[in-house]
Amino acid sequence: MINKSLKDLSQALAARQISSVELSALFLDRIERLNPEINAFVTVDREKTLAMARAADARIAAGTAGPLTGIPVAQKDIFCAEGWTTTCGSKMLANFVSPYDATVIRKMHAEAGLVSLGKTNMDEFAMGSSNETSYFGPVKNPWDRSRVPGGSSGGSAAAVAARLAPAATGTDTGGSIRQPAALCNLTGLKPTYGVVSRYGMIAFASSLDQGGPMAASAEDCALLLNTMAGFDERDSTSLERPTEDYARDLDKPLNGLRIGLPREFFGEGCDAAVMAAVQAAIKEYEKLGATCVEVSLPNSHLSVPAYYVIAPAEASSNLSRFDGVRYGYRAPEYGSLDDMYMKTRAQGFGAEVKRRILIGAYVLSHGYYDAYYLQAQRIRRLIANDFVEAFKSCDVIMGPTSPSIAFKLGEKAADPVQMYLSDIYTIAVNLAGLPGMSIPCGLAEELPVGLQLIGNYFDEARLLNVAHRFQQATDWHTRRPAAIA
Amino acid sequence: MNQWEVVIGIETHAQLATVSKIFSGASTAFGAEPNTQACAVDLALPGVLPVLNRKAVECAIRFGLAIGAHVAPRSVFARKNYFYPDLPKGYQISQFELPVVQGGAITVQVGSGDKAYEKTITLTRAHLEEDAGKSLHEDFHGKSGIDLNRAGTPLLEIVTEPDMRSSDEAVAYARALHGLVRWIGICDGNMQEGSFRCDANVSVRRPGAPFGTRREIKNLNSFRFLKEAIDFEVQWQINEIEEGRAIQQATVLFDPDTGETRTMRTKEDAHDYRYFPDPDLLPLVISADWMERVRGELPELPGQKRERFMRDLGLSTYDAGTLTASQEIAAYFEATVAVAGQANAKPCANWVMVDLAARLNKEGKEIVESPVSAVQLGGLIQRIADNTISNNIAKKVFEALWNGEGATADEVIDKQGLKQITDTGAIEKLVDEVLAANAANVAEYKAGKEKAFNALVGQVMKAAKGKANPQQVNELLKAKLAG
Numbered sequence: 001m002i003n004k005s006l007k008d009l010s011q012a013l014a015a016r017q018i019s020s021v022e023l024s025a026l027f028l029d030r031i032e033r034l035n036p037e038i039n040a041f042v043t044v045d046r047e048k049t050l051a052m053a054r055a056a057d058a059r060i061a062a063g064t065a066g067p068l069t070g071i072p073v074a075q076k077d078i079f080c081a082e083g084w085t086t087t088c089g090s091k092m093l094a095n096f097v098s099p100y101d102a103t104v105i106r107k108m109h110a111e112a113g114l115v116s117l118g119k120t121n122m123d124e125f126a127m128g129s130s131n132e133t134s135y136f137g138p139v140k141n142p143w144d145r146s147r148v149p150g151g152s153s154g155g156s157a158a159a160v161a162a163r164l165a166p167a168a169t170g171t172d173t174g175g176s177i178r179q180p181a182a183l184c185n186l187t188g189l190k191p192t193y194g195v196v197s198r199y200g201m202i203a204f205a206s207s208l209d210q211g212g213p214m215a216a217s218a219e220d221c222a223l224l225l226n227t228m229a230g231f232d233e234r235d236s237t238s239l240e241r242p243t244e245d246y247a248r249d250l251d252k253p254l255n256g257l258r259i260g261l262p263r264e265f266f267g268e269g270c271d272a273a274v275m276a277a278v279q280a281a282i283k284e285y286e287k288l289g290a291t292c293v294e295v296s297l298p299n300s301h302l303s304v305p306a307y308y309v310i311a312p313a314e315a316s317s318n319l320s321r322f323d324g325v326r327y328g329y330r331a332p333e334y335g336s337l338d339d340m341y342m343k344t345r346a347q348g349f350g351a352e353v354k355r356r357i358l359i360g361a362y363v364l365s366h367g368y369y370d371a372y373y374l375q376a377q378r379i380r381r382l383i384a385n386d387f388v389e390a391f392k393s394c395d396v397i398m399g400p401t402s403p404s405i406a407f408k409l410g411e412k413a414a415d416p417v418q419m420y421l422s423d424i425y426t427i428a429v430n431l432a433g434l435p436g437m438s439i440p441c442g443l444a445e446e447l448p449v450g451l452q453l454i455g456n457y458f459d460e461a462r463l464l465n466v467a468h469r470f471q472q473a474t475d476w477h478t479r480r481p482a483a484i485a
Numbered sequence: 486m487n488q489w490e491v492v493i494g495i496e497t498h499a500q501l502a503t504v505s506k507i508f509s510g511a512s513t514a515f516g517a518e519p520n521t522q523a524c525a526v527d528l529a530l531p532g533v534l535p536v537l538n539r540k541a542v543e544c545a546i547r548f549g550l551a552i553g554a555h556v557a558p559r560s561v562f563a564r565k566n567y568f569y570p571d572l573p574k575g576y577q578i579s580q581f582e583l584p585v586v587q588g589g590a591i592t593v594q595v596g597s598g599d600k601a602y603e604k605t606i607t608l609t610r611a612h613l614e615e616d617a618g619k620s621l622h623e624d625f626h627g628k629s630g631i632d633l634n635r636a637g638t639p640l641l642e643i644v645t646e647p648d649m650r651s652s653d654e655a656v657a658y659a660r661a662l663h664g665l666v667r668w669i670g671i672c673d674g675n676m677q678e679g680s681f682r683c684d685a686n687v688s689v690r691r692p693g694a695p696f697g698t699r700r701e702i703k704n705l706n707s708f709r710f711l712k713e714a715i716d717f718e719v720q721w722q723i724n725e726i727e728e729g730r731a732i733q734q735a736t737v738l739f740d741p742d743t744g745e746t747r748t749m750r751t752k753e754d755a756h757d758y759r760y761f762p763d764p765d766l767l768p769l770v771i772s773a774d775w776m777e778r779v780r781g782e783l784p785e786l787p788g789q790k791r792e793r794f795m796r797d798l799g800l801s802t803y804d805a806g807t808l809t810a811s812q813e814i815a816a817y818f819e820a821t822v823a824v825a826g827q828a829n830a831k832p833c834a835n836w837v838m839v840d841l842a843a844r845l846n847k848e849g850k851e852i853v854e855s856p857v858s859a860v861q862l863g864g865l866i867q868r869i870a871d872n873t874i875s876n877n878i879a880k881k882v883f884e885a886l887w888n889g890e891g892a893t894a895d896e897v898i899d900k901q902g903l904k905q906i907t908d909t910g911a912i913e914k915l916v917d918e919v920l921a922a923n924a925a926n927v928a929e930y931k932a933g934k935e936k937a938f939n940a941l942v943g944q945v946m947k948a949a950k951g952k953a954n955p956q957q958v959n960e961l962l963k964a965k966l967a968g
Contacts, residue, residue, distance in 0.1 A: 080532045093531065100525050102532055200532040206764035235534050236766050314764055317564050320575020321529040325631065341568055364566070364759035373761060 001026060002163040003480070006071055006220045009166060013060060013070045020053040020060065020070030024115050027072050031117065031164045034484070037145065040159040042077055042136045043085050044118035052115040059113050068227055069113030074165035076156050077119035078126055079211070080200040081105045084116075088202045089124040089134040089152075092322045092329045092348035102200020103232045104169065104211050112227035117165050121155030124350045125319065126176055126204040128152050129422045132413050133352040140409075141184060143447055143481040147406040150180030150422075156214050157184040162484045167215035167224055171201060173208045174307055175401075175426025178438035181214055182401035182450020185440045185479055187467060188214040189221045192457050193433035194239035196225075197232030203318040205311035206237070208430040217477050218439065218467035222247035225460065241458070249465040255289035257466065260394030264300045265425055270403040277442030277449035278400045281470070285398075288469055295390040295397065299382045303428040304420055306383070309363050309376035310431070315353075316360025322348065355416065384432040391456045396466050400425055401438040401450035425452055435460050439467045440476040448479070490692045491719050492699075493649035493685055497662055499641045499672040500616070500680040501544040507615050507639035508535030508578060515678050519621075519632035527637045529573035534765050537562075541639035544671035545585045545613050546771060546779045548641060551669050551786050552608060554589025556776055560612075562766045566759040570631050571618035579642075581760045584612035585769060586641075592788065593661040594806040595654050601803050606658045607646040613769075614640050635679075641671065647686065647696065652715035656708050659683055660810065661787075663708075668787055668812040676706045683711055687718045689726070697722070698732040702739050702746055714739035718746050790815055798822070798830035807838050813852050817859045824863025829870050836862055840883060857886045865894035875955055878903050906953045909961070912945075915953065916961045919944045930966060938962065 001009075001018065012018050028046055035041050049072070056070035080086045080098035082105075087093045101110070108114045123133040131139040131154030139154040141147040142162035149158040153170030157180035160168050170177035172190035181188030189212045196211040203209060213224035225246045232238040259282065266275070282292060324330035324344030331343035349357070363372035390397060402422055412419045429436040434454055441451035451470075455463040471477050506513055509526035526533045549556035563581035589608040594601055616638040621630035643662065649655045663681055666672035674681050683705045688697035702718055705711045717739075722732055734752040739745070785793075787809040794805040808818045814837070821833045841862065845855060865886065869879050874894075882897045891897035898904055906912060920927055923944060929937035945958045 080530070086531065088531065096531065098531070100530065198532075199534050202531040203765075234536060236536055237764075313761060317566050317576050317759070317761070320566060320568065321531070321573060323568060323570075323575055325570045326528060326573060327530070337570065361759060364761050366757045366759075369759075369761070 002030065002166075003216075004166070005217060006068060006167060006215070006223045009071050010067055014065070020056040020072070020115055021050055023070065024049050024053040024072045024117065027117055027165055030162075034162055034164060038140045038142060038158050038162055038164070039137050040120055040139055040155045040162065040164055041074065041118045042087060042089070042121045042134075042155065045084070048083070049115060049117055052109065056113045056115055066112050066227075068223060070115060071166060072115040072117045073108070073224070074117050074120045074156055074159045074168035075105065076153050076169050076171060077122055078171050078202045079105050079169065080202065081109075081116065081119070084119060086119065086202070087136070088126070089122040089136065090349065090353070091135040094135060094329065096328050098200075100200065103197035103234060104228050105200060107230065108169075108227050114227065117159075120153070120159050120168060123152035123154065123176075124353050125202070125315070126152040126171060126173055126209075127315070127352050127356055129175065129179055129419050130407070130409075130412065131155065131180075132409065133350055135350060138409055141406045142484050143184065144406065146408055147447070148183070148409055148411075150183035150402070150406065152176040152180075153188075153214060154180045157181060157186055157188075160184070160186055160214055160216065161481060163480070167213060167220050169211060169224075169228070170214045171204075171209055171211045172426075172430065172436075173204050173210075173311060174430050175423035177212050177214055178401050178426050178436055178450065178452060179423060181438040182452075183406040183448060185448035185477070185481075186214050186216065187218050187221050187437065187439050187471075187477060188212065189225060189437045189460065189463065190429065190435060191225065191229060191460050192239075192435045193430075194237055195229045195435075195458070195460065197230070197235045197238050199232055199234040203314075205314040206318060207314060208307075208311060210430070217471055218437075218464045219247065219250060219471075221437075222250060222461075222464045222468075225464075244461065246461050246464055249461045250468040252465050252469075253289060254285065254466065254469050257285070257288075257290035257396065258394040259285055259290050259292045260295035260390050260397040261292055262295050262297045262300065262390065262397060262399060264297050265399030269421075269424065270400050271405065271444070273444030274400050274402070274404060274449050277444055278398075278451055281441035281451045282398060284470065284474060288473060293393050295394055297383070297386040297390060297428065299379065299386050300428050302379045303383055303431055304424055306376040306379040307423075307427045307431060308359065308420060309372045310380065312356040312360035313364050313373050314360070316357045316364065319349075319353070319357055324348070352416070380431045383428050387428075387432045387434060387454075387456075395456075396459075396463065397454040399452050399454075401452040402426075405444050405447040405449060429454055433457070435463055437463050437467055439470060440479065441470075441474075442476055443479070488691065489689045489719075489723050491650055491652075491715075492647045492688045492690060492696055493652075493655045493715060494647035494699075495645050495649070495655060495658060496684040496686070497643045497659070498616075498682050498684075499643060499666050501541050501639040501641055501671055502673055503538055503540040503544065503639050505538060505540075506637035507538050507541045507613065509637050511637065513638050515675075517634055519630070519634060521634065523618075523633035523636060527573065527633055529575075535578060535763075537766060537769065538639060541613055542585070542769065542771065543779055544639070545611065545641055546776055547669045547671055547783060548611055548643070548666065549586035549589065550776070550780050550783060551665060552586075552589030552591055554608065554611070555587040556771060557583060557585050557587055558771055558773075559583070560585040560769045560771075562613075562763045562769065563760045564763045567756050569617070569620075570629065571620045571633070571636065573618065573633060573636055577615060577617065578763055578766070579614035580612035583768075584610040585771070586611035591658065591661055591665065593654070593657040594803065595657040597803075603802070603806075604648075604654060604657070606648045606654075609644045609646050611641050611643040614642055616640050641666075647688075647699075652712045652719070655685060655715055656712050659708055659711055664811045665787060669783060679706060682706045685711060685715055685718075687715055687722070688732070689719060689722045697726075698734050700732065700735045700737050700746075702737050703749065705739060710739055710741055713741070713744055714746055717744055721746065784812070787815070794830075798827060798834075800830060800834055804834045804838065808834060811852075817852050817855070820859030821863045821866065824860050825866040825870070829866050832866050832869065833863070836866060840880070844883075844887060856889065857883065861886050861893060868894050868898060872905060872907060872954065874898060874903055874905050875951075878905065878951060903952060906949055907957060909957065912949070912953050912957050912961055915945050915948045916958070916965055919948060920965060927966065938966075
């Protein structure tokens with residue numbers, strides 16, 4: 001049961017082979033047993049989960065269930081959920097119980113009837129690529145517990161990889177869904193900016209943040225995205241579009257599919273074993289009827305520097321509300337008001353968050369704004385234009401998700417720049433606002449390798465189709481870490 | 486003082502008359518229990534997002550159209566970053582580089598009577614922004630309380646060029662702006678509740694010299710304080726310069742109790758607000774259609790009404806200006822004219838501007854609270870025009886109406902027997918009696934003493950209890966004395 005797809009679970013629930021309470025308890029038991037080792041969850045509340053499961057069973061019994069009603073999922077602890085502690089991986093919010101639901105939470109639970117297994121660990125305020133910046137300690141990669149699961153959605157990735165949850169939500173500002181998906185052998189999708197509401201999703205970099213599904217397969221992701229996506233009047237950057245069934249094109253044949261291979265993604269900087277797996281996957285696609293064309297993203301080398309101006313700039317402002325005045329952490333002792341602010345924020349934020357706030361405040365400062373922030377915005381436009389050009393000759397762009405397999409805990413923690421470079425292939429997608437996926441495409445040193453698929457705006461259904469056909473032809477996505485039983 | 490020129494620019498925060506806040510659905514009503522009108526968005530809980538209130542935008546469009554400004558088809562909301570406990574997000578959403586209203590002008594009347602003159606004040610811009618909450622420093626046993634009811638209230642910040650040259654001009658501008666925002670229904674103008682507050686940027690210079698260094702007087706919430714603060718500040722700056730001290734750019738506060746300004750912060754400790762476009766809000770796009778729809782809903786504007794009063798009613802510039810100072814005055818005047826007739830527009834203007842204004846002023850009443858309605862006053866003016874009563878008697882009737890002694894002027898005139906005596910026979914009889922009884926005055930007049938004539942008129946009017954037509958009395962007396 002723990003390895004079943006969402007579709008199979010849905011059928012099992014509908015056929016009363018298992019109840020939502022039984023299914024949820026199964027996963028809660030696994031969490032109880034395995035989480036102390038993996039540290040994927042920061043909050044589990046058995047009673048709340050089982051209450052939701054009972055409500056789902058009632059819906060199933062009443063015939064008012066949706067396709068995913070009763071299926072348990074894990075929620076990244078960046079989404080505010082009413083009555084749940086919502087920490088965003090920070091000491092600053094370690095005791096913050098949200099009084100309201102994020103739109104994603106409302107849609108998934110109140111509307112679609114999914115059951116929450118709890119809140120997953122993450123890099124503090126989603127700032128990190130290894131889950132080592134969490135106030136609640138690092139998450140271990142279920143494939144090798146001496147290694148990182150990636151980040152910032154590392155808790156969600158580890159939870160699904162260890163089958164502590166059938167699926168999970170993540171958020172992706174510079175690669176935070178795709179990179180951990182790659183490192184944990186999952187399928188993860190970052191939708192087009194504006195497809196999933198950001199209301200109630202604690203902001204890191206508002207113009208880049210986007211929520212999305214993380215699961216074992218493209219089909220699971222499609223079903224999950226169906227419950228997450230949609231226009232939200234509470235989010236001004238949400239896009240008003242007709243609702244769509246993201247699973248509608250899953251089975252379309254790939255004959256004639258044009259795959260763009262950016263020259264810049266296939267040069268130096270990527271581990272050979274990773275590249276070999278990616279190349280093999282592309283060969284597989286050719287067998288499935290696709291053709292490859294070389295494309296160019298000439299400004300992609302500027303994406304990391306531009307990102308590390310824009311994202312910290314927005315973060316420095318977004319995180320100003322954590323001031324110890326109304327909620328969250330406040331320093332126990334302080335003198336003046338300024339002293340309260342300084343001690344609260346010095347004690348409440350971790351080193352990486354403080355580093356980014358400082359960078360952000362600096363690049364927005366009078367006299368530096370034009371040289372950094374405006375310049376980065378110009379680069380951002382160039383990067384987006386590169387993709388527009390590239391998509392004139394292809395339908396989907398492919399390349400590695402991460403330049404390496406999961407690295408050792410502590411390996412890059414002391415070197416922020418090395419850490420930032422682990423998102424070198426994913427960041428441009430956020431800057432352009434495009435949809436991107438990572439799917440399992442092989443193993444290197446017995447650890448997962450992710451293939452990145454980048455689509456044109458609103459091409460989620462096509463990306464899922466491209467991923468699904470690959471998963472019909474290969475079994476990489478079905479591989480599970482040996483140690484997890 | 487003559488050798489110094491005063492330079493003043495004014496920034497006004499007008500609270501927009503919307504039901505809900507600029508970026509949330511919470512109520513903007515004044516006076517609720519602290520923190521009862523602050524929703525998740527106003528409290529800046531983690532994860533919340535702003536959604537722009539289109540009603541607030543319409544207020545800005547109305548204002549832009551009313552002052553002949555450029556209403557930007559695309560403007561941008563920016564974040565102004567600073568820490569303060571009553572600023573929940575740690576930034577204020579405002580407009581910085583691209584405001585919604587650009588340019589425009591307001592023509593104001595300065596002074597009164599012979600010294601009155603017109604002046605056109607150019608506006609730099611007006612932009613939308615959210616208000617902060619309130620810090621309550623009293624009654625908290627040494628701690629500060631925060632009330633976030635006001636946080637997120639929509640404001641239009643209206644900025645002038647440094648066009649004003651005296652506190653009188655500044656006050657005239659502030660009054661005209663106050664009248665205008667109420668006129669077009671975008672602000673209730675309640676200054677006690679902080680719905681309309683002015684900051685004055687003041688500097689002095691030798692005529693012809695470049696602008697001096699300015700100091701900004703913050704948060705003036707009455708026209709009197711605006712004038713007093715500027716006057717004090719100007720004198721202080723002149724003294725400083727004359728004593729050889731340079732003016733430092735600063736933000737100052739006015740203390741109404743002492744009548745003095747004092748420095749709050751200088752340029753050295755000015756914030757770097759790290760403005761940048763708010764990524765949570767799309768650029769504000771105002772279509773031509775939207776603008777035209779708002780234009781169609783605008784009332785006749787003060788300037789247009791003023792022109793019409795001059796053109797159609799033959800009023801002077803000054804009268805037309807005074808009667809369009811607020812929509813309430815204009816409405817009262819027009820209702821008075823509607824009853825009294827267009828031919829009596831000038832006496833209507835005088836009654837509203839002089840007699841009524843003085844009486845209202847004496848009792849501290851607003852024109853909308855006047856016990857004498859425009860219809861009553863119009864009826865009264867009709868009776869003066871048709872010679873039923875004299876101007877003097879009219880004042881008595883007005884007083885009677887004020888005190889509720891009758892529903893109409895006619896009723897008062899009737900009840901109190903105030904109808905003017907115009908019967909020549911009756912007046913002649915009175916004249917004859919007075920001449921017979923005042924031989925001494927007659928003799929004096931005949932000896933060339935003009936004053937004696939006035940005494941005789943007075944006697945006749947007294948005998949007539951004031952009701953005789955003064956013109957007829959004059960004519961008959963003159964004829965009899967000549968005869």
